[in-house]
Amino acid sequence: MLELAILGFLYDHSLHGYELRKRITALTGHVRPVAESTLYPAIKRLERAGLLARETQPGAVAAPRHVLSLTHAGRSELRHRLTEPARTDITDENRWFTVLAFLRHLDDPRAQAAVLRRRLDFLEEPASFFYDGDRPLRAEELDDPFRQGVLTIARATSRAELTWLRKTLAALD
Amino acid sequence: MLELAILGFLYDHSLHGYELRKRITALTGHVRPVAESTLYPAIKRLERAGLLARETQPGAVAAPRHVLSLTHAGRSELRHRLTEPARTDITDENRWFTVLAFLRHLDDPRAQAAVLRRRLDFLEEPASFFYDGDRPLRAEELDDPFRQGVLTIARATSRAELTWLRKTLAALD
DNA sequence: CCGTAATACATCGAAGGCGATGTACAGTCT
DNA sequence: AGACTGTACATCGCCTTCGATGTATTACGG
Structure with missing residues (x-):
């Protein structure tokens, strides 16, 4: 879910980790805060997996910023995760809200509808x-x-x- | 949250692990299923901490059952966890519902009201x-x-x- | 001038959750 | 006869999360 949020936010703009953290905190932080010691390792994982790249900038205010951006693989990974969410991404409200927050990044309305329909089926059970x-x-x-x-x-x-x-x-x- | 559910269910009746699992699955399983490999180690932890005791019964159908019951320390531990839930027990709906499911086990209405008021404060933020x-x-x-x-x-x-x-x-x- | 907060990143170890796998028996289906 | 499902418990190793701690700089209030 954290990885989904990282990919989702970076899909629009390149951001450095600290800014990313503020956005994730705004999105899900009032329910479940994100610790820094969770975010930075997650960024590293995604980087190692080739999903995002970092470019070091001289620090505007403090330490040098690492501006993160999605690679081509990262962009298609996000679309894949949104197209075929895991079962708990559908059933757990926290995860589901994260999916919804970025579902607009799928450009096929039928793919978007298919995801909503999975949630509909779940709620109708x-x-x-x-x-x-x-x-x-x-x-x-x-x-x-x-x-x-x-x-x-x-x-x-x-x-x-x-x-x-x-x-x-x-x-x- | 899992530990809270275990303590909560055992507060009423002694149960063996398999039955406990069915009850927990009914309570939160449609949102987040509980794996057996999560439940049994959790039981062990609580046992090691002196919060519950097990009594082996000859297996009615299959393997021998381990009937679990709360110790005195276990009972007061549940009351303590209900009286002073952690921040995420209040804010995360999944955890909050688990708290609510067992809140009746507090016998002081003022303690129950205090917990509800924490949720109220959170929702009013x-x-x-x-x-x-x-x-x-x-x-x-x-x-x-x-x-x-x-x-x-x-x-x-x-x-x-x-x-x-x-x-x-x-x-x- | 000093403490504190904010910015910005990083690592370590402990703990928890999970899939995979194993053991063992009984009933049911084919 | 063999496969599969349900009951009932257990362990192993991987991965994620988190609190604690550390480093370095700027800005602001007292």
């Missing part, structure tokens, strides 16, 4: 959090107000997202 | 996903339909949860 054996329990059946809350919130999210997904899928056709 | 410099962008200002979706969905979730939080906090007083 009958799934609950609490079960009586195999039977999913509805909020009304729970005597626990906190578990009721989980179902209430999840249901509201799901409904809002389904509405948005159907509207956006219709617009993509 | 002005936070966005996309910024123009320091200024958070509203959904209407984005020309990207997918990023609009992120904001739309996040806002709907937030509103539903705020309503529920305020209602539940009022009931707890």
Whole structure:
């Protein structure tokens, strides 16, 4: 997910690590902050994999900046990761939001629609959090107000997202 | 989060690992499946830490079952983790839902309310996903339909949860 | 003049999660 | 008879993440 965010932000502009970190923090940081000791090794990995290149610039303010840009392989890697997200990229909201944040980088509307449809299928699967054996329990059946809350919130999210997904899928056709 | 779920489920009943896994899968598995190779080492950790005990039973169907139960230290550890959740337990929805699923195990309504209030404070912080410099962008200002979706969905979730939080906090007083 | 914050990068070791793989038995399907 | 699925547990090694720590410079407030 971190790698996806790095590739996604660099797809538009070359950025140095520190700036990249600020953007990633704005995107997902209020939920899960990104430590520097996670970001810099991730950049190195992507660099070693040939997905991004760095160019050292004299430091404008402090230490020299390493301006990062995607290589051709990096650009196609991003498109690939967006076209065929892993299962958890679809199901985990944090990861899904990251996919959505960069999905515009796919230029084929049908590929974009296919990704949205995978999320739609997932949300339409009958799934609950609490079960009586195999039977999913509805909020009304729970005597626990906190578990009721989980179902209430999840249901509201799901409904809002389904509405948005159907509207956006219709617009993509 | 996994450890919290283990402690939470065992607080009510003793369970063997395989059954525990099914319950955890029901709770969070549709979003993030739990691998067996994650669960069993986690059980071992908690056991080594003196938080749970195992009792071997002859296998009803297959291999012998290890029935797990919380020790006294395990029970107070759960209450402690629920009373003072880490920052990401509050901000990350996956973790937050796990906290909510077991919050009833605190018997002091004021302690429960304090946890809900931390989530309330977090949701009331002005936070966005996309910024123009320091200024958070509203959904209407984005020309990207997918990023609009992120904001739309996040806002709907937030509103539903705020309503529920305020209602539940009022009931707890 | 000194402390602190911000800019900008980097490494190390510990811990956690995961896929792959293994063991063993019982029931079911072909 | 053999394959496969479900029950039930376990280990190994890889990878990612993270807190702690370090280095160096500029800017600002007291």
